Amino acid sequence: MQSANHTVPRFAWLDGEVVEWADARLHIDTQCVLGGLNAYEVIGASWSEEDEELYLFRVQAHLDRLARTMKVMRLAPAYSRQEMAGMARTLLALNGFRENAFVRIVVYFGSGPLFSHLPDEVPTGVFMFAKPAHTPSLQGLHVCTGIWQRLPDLAAPPRVKAGANYQNVRLAQVQARIDGYDDAVLLNSSGKVCELPLENLFLVRDGVLITPGATSGILEGITRRTLLDVAGDLGLTVVERDVDRSELYVADEVFSTATQRGVRPILSVDRYQVGDGEPGPVTRQLYTYFQDLLRNRVGRPEWLTPVYRSAIPAAY
Ligand code: PMP
Numbered sequence: 001m002q003s004a005n006h007t008v009p010r011f012a013w014l015d016g017e018v019v020e021w022a023d024a025r026l027h028i029d030t031q032c033v034l035g036g037l038n039a040y041e042v043i044g045a046s047w048s049e050e051d052e053e054l055y056l057f058r059v060q061a062h063l064d065r066l067a068r069t070m071k072v073m074r075l076a077p078a079y080s081r082q083e084m085a086g087m088a089r090t091l092l093a094l095n096g097f098r099e100n101a102f103v104r105i106v107v108y109f110g111s112g113p114l115f116s117h118l119p120d121e122v123p124t125g126v127f128m129f130a131k132p133a134h135t136p137s138l139q140g141l142h143v144c145t146g147i148w149q150r151l152p153d154l155a156a157p158p159r160v161k162a163g164a165n166y167q168n169v170r171l172a173q174v175q176a177r178i179d180g181y182d183d184a185v186l187l188n189s190s191g192k193v194c195e196l197p198l199e200n201l202f203l204v205r206d207g208v209l210i211t212p213g214a215t216s217g218i219l220e221g222i223t224r225r226t227l228l229d230v231a232g233d234l235g236l237t238v239v240e241r242d243v244d245r246s247e248l249y250v251a252d253e254v255f256s257t258a259t260q261r262g263v264r265p266i267l268s269v270d271r272y273q274v275g276d277g278e279p280g281p282v283t284r285q286l287y288t289y290f291q292d293l294l295r296n297r298v299g300r301p302e303w304l305t306p307v308y309r310s311a312i313p314a315a316y
Contacts, residue, residue: 032108036164046294140267169197188217199256253280
């Protein structure tokens with residue numbers, strides 16, 4: 001079955017130009033193509049039927065994370081935050097999306113001898129594309145803890161959202177699928193729980209929400225941050241701390257979070273059933289609340305950037 005992501009949009013954006021999809025090409029002799037040397041973000045855009053509007057979610061937080069990634073990579077931005085945010089929005093509008101979508105912003109290293117040049121001796125560029133997004137659902141996942149460890153911070157920091165880091169999570173995800181699971185949970189080199197290949201992880205024990213901390217080897221996800229920010233409003237206590245693998249086996253609920261998938265229930269880990277094997281009450285509550293947040297149904301309008309309303313929003 002093809003996912004919605006295989007749909008081809010009309011326009012992309014490459015180094016300052018709007019280009020037809022077929023013309024959005026990068027040369028084979030770029031550090032981006034050869035070594036995966038790029039920093040990127042995927043920003044969600046949710047369609048609201050009520051408002052007849054497409055809302056980008058937490059653009060500022062995504063641009064902050066992009067800036068942190070570029071800093072660690074010593075990758076100088078070719079465009080300002082304002083320009084990138086404006087382009088992301090324009091691209092969605094040009095493609096005429098009236099459905100859930102996402103924009104991928106990629107800042108890349110161009111041509112130059114691989115690895116040997118200082119960063120300011122290698123040209124950089126930016127490309128962006130937008131595509132329809134997965135439809136979020138409460139369909140649960142069966143995951144394993146797998147054979148591949150999460151990259152350690154001292155080698156290739158997972159908090160850096162670099163294309164090259166995705167070799168690590170791809171190995172874990174592909175192995176999980178070959179072994180008959182939907183996905184993997186990566187553990188770090190101390191054996192503590194990190195995250196899924198493309199999603200952060202939470203568990204619920206005795207009514208308390210728990211998620212591995214920022215030093216456990218995770219990507220600091222915007223959806224994860226959002227749940228930490230709103231948990232108090234929903235009367236939930238949340239703790240960031242180390243999580244043992246066996247805690248996943250005895251948790252009342254386990255779920256994952258990501259821009260493209262929202263909140264997803266995890267129904268078994270290493271074939272240990274989680275709770276009663278159905279999405280739990282906290283998972284359901286957060287799933288619905290998050291979908292409402294994305295569509296301007298609950299009060300955090302400062303996190304939303306309307307695509308079709310004309311005024312350019314405040315500074316990014
Ligand atoms: N972990 C990894 C490794 C990811 O690639 C993603 C997706 N960006 C996430 C977690 C979830 O982050 P976010 O909520 O910002 O999409």
